[in-house]
Amino acid sequence: xxxxAMAMGGAHTAIAEGPVASYYNPGALGxxxxxxxxxxxxxxxxxxxxxxxxxxxxxFYEVANQCRREAPAAVCNNVELSKAALxxxxxxxxxxxxxxxxxxxxxxxxxxxxxxxxxxxxxxxxVDSGASLTVASLPNNRTNLRVRGASYYEFGVGYGHExxxxxxxxxxxxxxxxxRTGFTDLPLTRENPELGAVIRNYDRSTNVxxxxxxxxxxxxxxxxxxxxxxxRPRVGFVGRNVNAPAFNQPARARELxxxxxxxxxxxxxxxxxxxxxxxxxxxxxxxxxxxNLTMVERHTSRLYAAGTExxxxxxPTFAIPLRGGVSKNIAQGNSGTLWTMGFGLxxxxxxxxxxxxIPERWHRVQSIGGVxxxxxxFGLSAQLALLFGGTESIAEPNRDPFSTAPARTPKASSSTAxxxxxxxxx
Numbered sequence: 397x398x399x400x401a402m403a404m405g406g407a408h409t410a411i412a413e414g415p416v417a418s419y420y421n422p423g424a425l426g427x428x429x430x431x432x433x434x435x436x437x438x439x440x441x442x443x444x445x446x447x448x449x450x451x452x453x454x455x456f457y458e459v460a461n462q463c464r465r466e467a468p469a470a471v472c473n474n475v476e477l478s479k480a481a482l483x484x485x486x487x488x489x490x491x492x493x494x495x496x497x498x499x500x501x502x503x504x505x506x507x508x509x510x511x512x513x514x515x516x517x518x519x520x521x522x523v524d525s526g527a528s529l530t531v532a533s534l535p536n537n538r539t540n541l542r543v544r545g546a547s548y549y550e551f552g553v554g555y556g557h558e559x560x561x562x563x564x565x566x567x568x569x570x571x572x573x574x575x576r577t578g579f580t581d582l583p584l585t586r587e588n589p590e591l592g593a594v595i596r597n598y599d600r601s602t603n604v605x606x607x608x609x610x611x612x613x614x615x616x617x618x619x620x621x622x623x624x625x626x627x628r629p630r631v632g633f634v635g636r637n638v639n640a641p642a643f644n645q646p647a648r649a650r651e652l653x654x655x656x657x658x659x660x661x662x663x664x665x666x667x668x669x670x671x672x673x674x675x676x677x678x679x680x681x682x683x684x685x686x687x688n689l690t691m692v693e694r695h696t697s698r699l700y701a702a703g704t705e706x707x708x709x710x711x712p713t714f715a716i717p718l719r720g721g722v723s724k725n726i727a728q729g730n731s732g733t734l735w736t737m738g739f740g741l742x743x744x745x746x747x748x749x750x751x752x753x754i755p756e757r758w759h760r761v762q763s764i765g766g767v768x769x770x771x772x773x774f775g776l777s778a779q780l781a782l783l784f785g786g787t788e789s790i791a792e793p794n795r796d797p798f799s800t801a802p803a804r805t806p807k808a809s810s811s812t813a814x815x816x817x818x819x820x821x822x
Contacts, residue, residue, distance in 0.1 A: 397497045397512065398438045399751035399777040403738025404703025405721025407680035409668030410615065410632035414783055415501035418508040418554035421634045421668075422567030423613035425506050426556030428620070433503045434745070434783035440497040442775035445759045446695065446730060447490025449521050450770075452483025453541055453589040454762040460534050460585045474530050476764060481529055484521040484539065490730075491692035492519040508554040510571075517545040518691020519594065522581065540581040541589055543598050544691045546643065546659055549574040550609065563620030569611040575643035577659050578602045579652075601648040607641035609661070630670045638663045664688050676707040687727050698727035703736065715742040719751070732756045732772050747781035 398416050401408035412420035413427065415436045424431070459480055463472040499512030524538040552571025559566055580597045587593050611634065618629040642658040650657050668682040682701040690697050703721025717740045725731035738751030753775035762768040 397440055397499060397777075398436070399440070399738050399749040399779050400705075400717075400719065400740070402440060402753055402775060402777040403719035403721060403736050403749075403751035404680060404705060405682075405701035405723040405734070405736045406699060407668055407670075407682040407701040407703040407721060409634055409666050409680075409682050410630040410670035411668075411678060411680050412615075412632070414781070415503035415508055415510070417556075418501060418503070418510050418567075418569055419499075419512065421613040421615055421632045422508075422554040422569050422611055423556050423565040423615040423632065423634075425503070425508055425554055425567045426558050426565035427615065427617065428558070429617065432783040432785045433505060434781060434785075435503075436501045436747075436779055436781040436783075438497070438499055438501070438777065438779045440775065440777035441495070442753065442773070443492065443494040444773045445492050445761065445770060446692070446728070446772075448483035448760075449490045449519070450492055450589070450759070450761045452480050453519075453521065453584055454768075455480035455764040456484060456539060456584045457588055458762070458764045459531075460537075461588075463531055463534055471764060472531055477529060477531060477534075480764070481523060481539065484523050491521065491695060493517070493690055493692055493695075506556050508569075509552075510554065510569075511549075511551045513547065513549050515545070515547040516691050517543065517594070517598070518693075518695075519543055519589075520693045534585055537585050538583065539585065540583045541594075542693075543578070543580050543582060543594055544649075544693075545578045545598055546661075546691070547576045548661070552609070554611070556613070556615075558620070561620075563617045565613075565615045565617070567613045567615075569609075571609045571611070573607050573609045573641055573643075573661070574604065575607065575641075575659070575661070576602055576604045577643050577645050577649075579646045579649035581648075601646040603644045603646045605644040607643060607661075608639070609637050609641050610639050611636045612638060627671045627673055632668045632670075633665070635663060635665045637661050660689075662686075662689055676710050678705045680704070696727045697725050700724050700726050713744050716740065717742070717749075723753070734773050734775075736775075738777070745782055745784055747779070747783055749779045749781075751775075751777040 408420045412424040414432050417424035459477045494517045496515045502509045520542045522540050522542045550571050550573050554569040556565050556567030578598045580601045582597050614633045616631045618625045640663045642660045665685040670680040672678050684698045688697045701723040705717050705719045707717045709716040719738045721736040723734045733756045734753050736753045740749040755772040757772050758769045759772050761770050
């Protein structure tokens with residue numbers, strides 16, 4: 397969520413700051429250095445196609461459609477139908493995924509408030525293996541695309557704090573989650589598997605339920621413990637939805653199998669490390685600890701991400717950060733590499749950031765009735781923000797307004813530079 401993270405491949409656990417830190421690592425809300433307050437408004441979208449499923453679905457529908465129209469045997473024949481069905485047989489978690497995210501995040505000192513929406517859709521083939529697959533049997537064939545999805549509206553509060561001036565920050569989010577789950581079948585003998593048909597069918601069978609959720613985060617900033625350390629090393633950990641909230645599925649899902657009775661928003665954990673080789677340059681790496689479920693059956697996700705940010709212009713009144721990164725799902729052998737990039741335009745307190753994710757390869761999504769191709773993966777993200785504070789000093793400018801304790805005394809430094817100032821850090 398957010399263009400800075402997307403542009404850096406998703407590597408954000410150890411460099412989260414500002415209002416959106418409540419999502420990436422609530423422990424980062426307690427930082428004293430480079431941790432502005434204000435609001436951030438983000439939106440992101442991404443889709444992913446794996447294997448030949450979408451091509452098979454389009455081809456299967458095209459053959460069935462041409463047979464209904466009594467088209468020439470060049471298209472309406474058993475050979476073309478069998479080819480399409482073979483592409484649909486989903487040998488190992490193949491299908492299509494789409495997600496959209498939008499949210500508003502507010503931060504005041506170490507306290508954050510958030511209101512975010514996450515929408516996920518997954519398409520998995522379901523081939524009618526009990527029927528004889530011939531052109532003559534098409535009217536009775538029940539081959540379909542199984543559409544699963546969920547939309548989650550999260551609202552809550554996050555807080556982070558340093559533990560005994562060790563440079564170790566602990567944070568947590570407490571939130572309410574309204575989950576709207578959907579589950580339906582799209583019959584390929586009658587329905588064109590286009591986006592509009594998927595949405596129409598999905599909305600026919602949904603269920604809404606509510607559950608609480610809890611996130612936890614840890615961040616260790618080495619410069620808080622060792623003021624003279626080079627590069628400001630950081631290590632971060634986040635556990636999302638550690639209570640594993642489960643949401644009721646629609647009646648159609650429960651009819652098919654007991655395992656579809658609930659959709660479990662499983663707990664996820666992730667780690668990250670970061671380093672600033674120069675005051676204008678940040679490098680970060682993230683990796684998933686857990687192997688995560690997706691909306692496509694048997695398709696799991698465990699991401700490795702690496703990214704960098706170079707602040708090409710870095711002035712208090714105007715800044716241009718350039719970002720790049722790479723991401724790969726190491727849980728799926730057929731997953732390609734995703735390359736990411738983005739930039740920001742920062743005018744004093746007003747921030748605009750943009751990002752895109754592009755794949756290393758494209759997929760053919762139709763071969764009968766015309767050849768069409770789409771990227772294996774693709775994503776876009778944008779953000780508007782109004783941010784204040786986030787100074788280098790650990791004294792009063794970034795002081796928690798909710799604390800009554802005396803201001804913290806900066807640690808002594810052997811450097812002749814100002815206290816707590818790293819010459820290789822912005």
